[in-house]
Amino acid sequence: MISIKNLHASIGEKEILRGINLEVKAGEVHAIMGPNGSGKSTLSSVLAGNENYEVTEGSVDFMGEDLLELSTEERAREGIFLAFQYPIEIPGVSNMNFLRTAINETREAKGEEPIAAKEFLAKVKEKSALVELDGSLLKRYVNEGFSGGEKKRNEIFQMAMLEPKLAILDETDSGLDIDALKIVSHGVNKLKTKDNATIVITHYQRLLDYIVPDFVHVLYKGRIVKSGGKELALELEEKGYDWIKEEVNA
Amino acid sequence: MTTQKSERMTSTIANTKVTEFVANIANENLPCWEKYAEARNTAKEILTNLDFPTTRNEYWKYSRVTKIARETYHFNNLSEEKIDLDSVRIPNLDTYEIVFINGFISLVNSNLPSSDELEIIALRDSKSHDYDSCFSKNLDSITNIFSALNTAYFTDGVLIKAKGEIAKPIHIIHYSTGENIISQPRNMFVSTTNSSLTILKSSINNNTNNFFQNSVNEFFLEKNSKLNFYVIQDYKKGMNVMTTNVVNQERDSVFSAYNYTIKGDWIRNNTNVFVNGENCETNLFGAYQPTGSEHIDNHTIVDHLAAHCESNEHYKGTIADKATGVFNGKVFVRKDSQKINAFQSNNNVLLSDDATMNSKPELEIYADDVKCSHGSTSGQLDEEAIFYLQSRGLSKKSATALLIGAFLGEVVEKIEIPELKEKVLGLYGME
Numbered sequence: 001m002i003s004i005k006n007l008h009a010s011i012g013e014k015e016i017l018r019g020i021n022l023e024v025k026a027g028e029v030h031a032i033m034g035p036n037g038s039g040k041s042t043l044s045s046v047l048a049g050n051e052n053y054e055v056t057e058g059s060v061d062f063m064g065e066d067l068l069e070l071s072t073e074e075r076a077r078e079g080i081f082l083a084f085q086y087p088i089e090i091p092g093v094s095n096m097n098f099l100r101t102a103i104n105e106t107r108e109a110k111g112e113e114p115i116a117a118k119e120f121l122a123k124v125k126e127k128s129a130l131v132e133l134d135g136s137l138l139k140r141y142v143n144e145g146f147s148g149g150e151k152k153r154n155e156i157f158q159m160a161m162l163e164p165k166l167a168i169l170d171e172t173d174s175g176l177d178i179d180a181l182k183i184v185s186h187g188v189n190k191l192k193t194k195d196n197a198t199i200v201i202t203h204y205q206r207l208l209d210y211i212v213p214d215f216v217h218v219l220y221k222g223r224i225v226k227s228g229g230k231e232l233a234l235e236l237e238e239k240g241y242d243w244i245k246e247e248v249n250a
Numbered sequence: 251m252t253t254q255k256s257e258r259m260t261s262t263i264a265n266t267k268v269t270e271f272v273a274n275i276a277n278e279n280l281p282c283w284e285k286y287a288e289a290r291n292t293a294k295e296i297l298t299n300l301d302f303p304t305t306r307n308e309y310w311k312y313s314r315v316t317k318i319a320r321e322t323y324h325f326n327n328l329s330e331e332k333i334d335l336d337s338v339r340i341p342n343l344d345t346y347e348i349v350f351i352n353g354f355i356s357l358v359n360s361n362l363p364s365s366d367e368l369e370i371i372a373l374r375d376s377k378s379h380d381y382d383s384c385f386s387k388n389l390d391s392i393t394n395i396f397s398a399l400n401t402a403y404f405t406d407g408v409l410i411k412a413k414g415e416i417a418k419p420i421h422i423i424h425y426s427t428g429e430n431i432i433s434q435p436r437n438m439f440v441s442t443t444n445s446s447l448t449i450l451k452s453s454i455n456n457n458t459n460n461f462f463q464n465s466v467n468e469f470f471l472e473k474n475s476k477l478n479f480y481v482i483q484d485y486k487k488g489m490n491v492m493t494t495n496v497v498n499q500e501r502d503s504v505f506s507a508y509n510y511t512i513k514g515d516w517i518r519n520n521t522n523v524f525v526n527g528e529n530c531e532t533n534l535f536g537a538y539q540p541t542g543s544e545h546i547d548n549h550t551i552v553d554h555l556a557a558h559c560e561s562n563e564h565y566k567g568t569i570a571d572k573a574t575g576v577f578n579g580k581v582f583v584r585k586d587s588q589k590i591n592a593f594q595s596n597n598n599v600l601l602s603d604d605a606t607m608n609s610k611p612e613l614e615i616y617a618d619d620v621k622c623s624h625g626s627t628s629g630q631l632d633e634e635a636i637f638y639l640q641s642r643g644l645s646k647k648s649a650t651a652l653l654i655g656a657f658l659g660e661v662v663e664k665i666e667i668p669e670l671k672e673k674v675l676g677l678y679g680m681e
Contacts, residue, residue, distance in 0.1 A: 048641050072640035081641075088638045092656020101652065102642040109643075141656075158642060 001026050001197050002047075002067070002166055007058035008222075009046045016042045018222035019058070024166070027194040031208055031233060032201045034219035035241040040201045041085060043219070044170040048082040049075050063165065077106045079165030083155040083172050090142035095154070096124070098142055099161055106162070127160035131187040149180035156187040167191075168199045173207035185210030205237035218244055267319050268395070272297055274322045275403055275432055281374045289386050293402035300395045309394075312576040312608040313518050313547045318490050321460050323432035325405060329356040333425050338452035338482070343669035345421040345450065352426060353405035353433030353463070359425075367414030367445075373407040373436065381409060381440055384470060388524050389496050396492050400466040404436035411440040412447035412475075419448040419480075419667070426455040426463060426489060433463045441475035441503070448478040450670070458488035466494045471503035473527070479505075480670060481519075484512035484677060494520045501527025501556070508665060509536040511546050512677045522551040525559050532561040537658045539678065540573035547576035552594075554587040557617075563594040566661050568654050569605040577609045581624065585616040594624040599631055599657055601650075631657075655680035 007020040016039045024030050034040050046053050047060065049072035060067040067075060090098075104114040115123075128138060131153040143151050152172055159167055169188065173181055188198065188211050200211055208216075208230065216232040217224045220241070225248050226232065236244075272294075283290065302319040303310040328351045335347065348370075349359035355372060362370055371379060391397040410420060426433055441447045455461065471477050485491065491514055497505055507521055523532050538546040552561045561581065569575045577596045598607045611624040631653050639649035659680055665671040 050637060071646075072637060073643055073645050076641055076643035084638065084641075088632075088634050090632075090635050090638070090653070090656065092659050093639075093652050098639065098642070098644075098652065101648060102639075102644055105645060105648060106643040162642065 001063060003061040005059050005061075007046070007060060008056045009042060009053045010056055011042070011053050015056070016053075016222055017046065020219075020222070020224060022217065022224060024197050024199060026165075026197055028215065029192070029198045029200065029211060029213045031213035031216045032199060032219055032224075033203065033205075033216060033233060033236055035245070036203065038219045039222040040203075040219055041170055044082055044168045044199075044201055047075075047168060048072060048080060073105070074109075076102075076162070077109045081159050081162055081164030081167045083152075083159060083167065083169045085171040085174060087143050087151040087155055089144045089146070091144050093142050095138045095140060095142050099124075099158065102162065123161060128157055130160055130190055131156045132183050133157050148175040149177065152176055152180065152184055153187070156184050160187065160191055163191075164196065166197050166199070168201065170201045171203065172200070173202055173204065181207065182210060205233045208233045220244055220248055267302055268297060268300060270322070271319060272399075272402075274324060278325045280325070280403060280405065283374055284376060285378065285382050286373070286385055290402050293391055293398045296392060296398045297395070297402055300398060302395060309549070312574070313545065317516075318462055318492075321430055321462070323430050323460075323462055325433075326352050326428050326431045327354045328352055328427070329354040330358060331356070333359055333454070335359065335423060335454070338421075338423055338454055340421075340450075340669050340673045343419070343667065345419045347421045347423060348408060349423045349425060350406065350433075350435050352428065352431055353424075353435045355406045355408065356425070363418070363420075365416075367412065368416055369409075369411040369413065371409045371411075373404075373409060373438070379409060381411070381438060381470065384468070384498075385438070387468070387496075388498060388522070389466065389468065389494070390522065394494070394520075396464050397466060397494055400434045400436055400464050400494070404434045404466070407436035407438070409438040409440065410447070410449070411442060412445040413442050415446045416448070419450045421450045421452065424451070424453045424463065424465070426453065426461050427457050428461060429459040431458075431461050433461070433465075435463075435465045437466075438468045438470070439477065439479075440470045441472060441477045443472045444474050445472075446476040448480070448667070450480045450482075452482045453485060455486050455489050458486065460490075461488055462490050462492075464492045467496070469495065469497040469505065471497070471499045471505055473500050474502040476504045477506075478666065479507045480665070480667075481507070481509045482512065482674065482677065483510065483514050483517060485514040485517075487515060489514060490516045492518050495522070497521070497523040499523065499525045499527060499530045499532065502529045503527065504531040504533075506533035507535070509548065510662065510674050510677070511536070511538040511540075513541075514544060514546060516545045518547040518549070520549045522553070523561075524553050524555060525561070526555050528556045528558045530556070530559045532559070533664075534561075534563040534565075535661045535664045536565040537661045537678070538565075538567040538575060539570070539654070539658065540567070540575055541570040542573060543571070544573045545576075546574070549576075549578045551580045551582070552592065553582045553584070554590050554592065555584050557586065557588045557590065559587070560591040561593070564661055565596045566598070566658055567607070568599045568601055568658065569607050570601040572602070572604045574606045575608070577607075577626070578612070579610075579624070580612045580614070581622065583613075583615040583617050583620050583622065587617045588619040590617065590620040590622065592620070592622040596626045597657075598626075598628040599654070600628060601631070651679060
């Protein structure tokens with residue numbers, strides 16, 4: 001589905017990604033772990049098309065297309081979804097209005113008719129139930145006054161509405177209590193099919209108890225320095241990141 | 251010394267301009283308005299001593315009137331022509347309609363009420379009226395040349411007086427057409443004790459070039475009355491618009507003005523509110539979104555002359571391309587006007603590097619037991635919010651439109667008539 005080769009990216013003068021190689025196939029769940037400052041969030045931002053980062057080298061192929069040539073919205077319409085670590089509050093823009101616009105612009109780009117009001121509402125009802133998101137929150141402005149957990153659930157709700165091919169969850173577990181974590185994970189698992197893929201970016205192993213990865217990669221100093229199965233996450237949980245750092249620095 | 255000399259020279263030249271400007275329109279036949287002959291003569295007298303203001307004058311610092319002053323104008327009475335009003339009508343809202351064409355009342359296009367609770371008199375009507383003596387009360391015609399011009403040579407107008415709770419809004423529609431035409435409508439709106447009145451003002455212009463509309467509206471709110479004044483300014487090319495609203499509030503009254511500017515080459519709105527009685531409420535809301543090289547200026551004054559009153563003012567604008575926005579809001583709280591709550595704020599979003607916003611909120615407080623605040627912000631749209639919306643599939647254009655809508659929407663939401671709110675949201679391109 002996505003093939004990342006030798007990806008380098010910087011912000012200003014500072015190089016953060018220094019040659020990422022990653023291959024994700026349909027139906028797979030990949031976890032990317034790593035210490036703070038290793039470049040995890042930069043990777044998700046670059047894949048989503050954040051213009052604050054400059055890609056200096058490498059390529060990203062997404063379902064046969066050169067992803068780096070596409071604008072942020074084109075990537076979204078092709079099926080990339082980023083669940084933000086810190087979802088932004090947008091006063092004055094209602095959740096529903098925003099989502100309908102997002103769905104309709106994606107449909108328009110594909111030459112499809114806009115979604116019927118009834119169909120949209122039915123879908124909202126179904127998908128919000130998936131993450132136990134209260135109906136009253138949907139009528140409010142995007143994330144305004146939402147608790148940390150509500151914001152994260154809103155991200156997964158949007159993901160459910162947009163049905164992406166590749167979902168990138170950027171530290172979706174941060175700031176969540178165990179109940180919210182279960183709800184969010186349940187939502188993500190329910191959305192999993194053999195045709196889509198998920199990249200879970202996290203610092204802690206805890207989330208991976210609920211969203212079980214097929215592969216775990218360790219990111220350090222802008223490179224993937226170790227890959228393995230789900231047992232690698234447990235090893236990291238037990239031993240921390242120091243042994244990885246030592247291995248790399250040796 | 252040199253400065254003084256050159257100023258005097260400028261003033262002489264400018265004054266010749268006023269003489270020429272006036273000479274052109276003074277030659278034309280306006281109906282005889284005996285009741286206002288004295289007021290007109292006084293204004294004509296004032297005009298001989300007034301200059302067109304330069305940007306050295308603080309009140310006109312950011313709005314040049316040179317391009318208005320240098321043209322010559324004449325009146326053009328086309329009030330018998332039938333015109334299409336559909337574009338400014340509010341879907342599903344029943345209103346009375348008073349139509350002006352080039353500043354002259356057009357009865358053939360109007361739909362006037364016939365209700366005992368609502369009195370409408372043309373100012374040209376010689377029948378005397380209890381509000382005749384209030385004509386020009388508190389109008390700044392001594393210092394403001396455009397107010398003096400209107401008083402001296404106003405084209406036509408009505409006095410509307412509510413004597414009960416008038417549910418149906420009165421829609422005043424100004425139709426403008428022609429080249430180098432001046433239109434000077436003049437109206438008086440009165441809400442008598444315990445009454446309520448809603449005035450809605452819209453404009454249509456077709457084939458205009460160097461058209462100058464200089465209107466004056468006077469408002470008189472008697473005790474415990476309520477008056478809402480909604481203005482939609484949506485002009486095609488070729489219009490220079492000056493509006494002056496003077497509001498006089500007596501005790502327990504509520505005045506609310508809503509000014510929504512959609513488009514206009516050059517617009518200057520002056521709204522001056524004199525709060526004469528206790529326990530009054532004054533609300534001033536406005537939104538503007540100049541693009542291209544448009545120039546939109548809103549000047550307001552709220553003068554708290556009595557205690558225990560509240561005023562709320564909120565103007566918001568987005569300025570794009572090489573456009574200019576101006577906001578100047580003055581709030582006076584006089585010495586014995588205690589327990590005043592006065593809030594004023596002006597927020598702007600600059601959408602381009604060449605856009606200009608001049609914002610000046612001013613408070614002058616002479617009482618000691620008051621609660622007042624004022625503030626002004628000018629910034630850019632939140633880039634992070636745009637990225638967030640794009641990451642969900644919205645184009646940059648729709649993301650921007652959604653954020654602008656959210657920003658300006660706050661003052662559009664203030665509209666109390668749902669059908670009208672719908673119309674204004676549509677005009678701003680918000681769903």
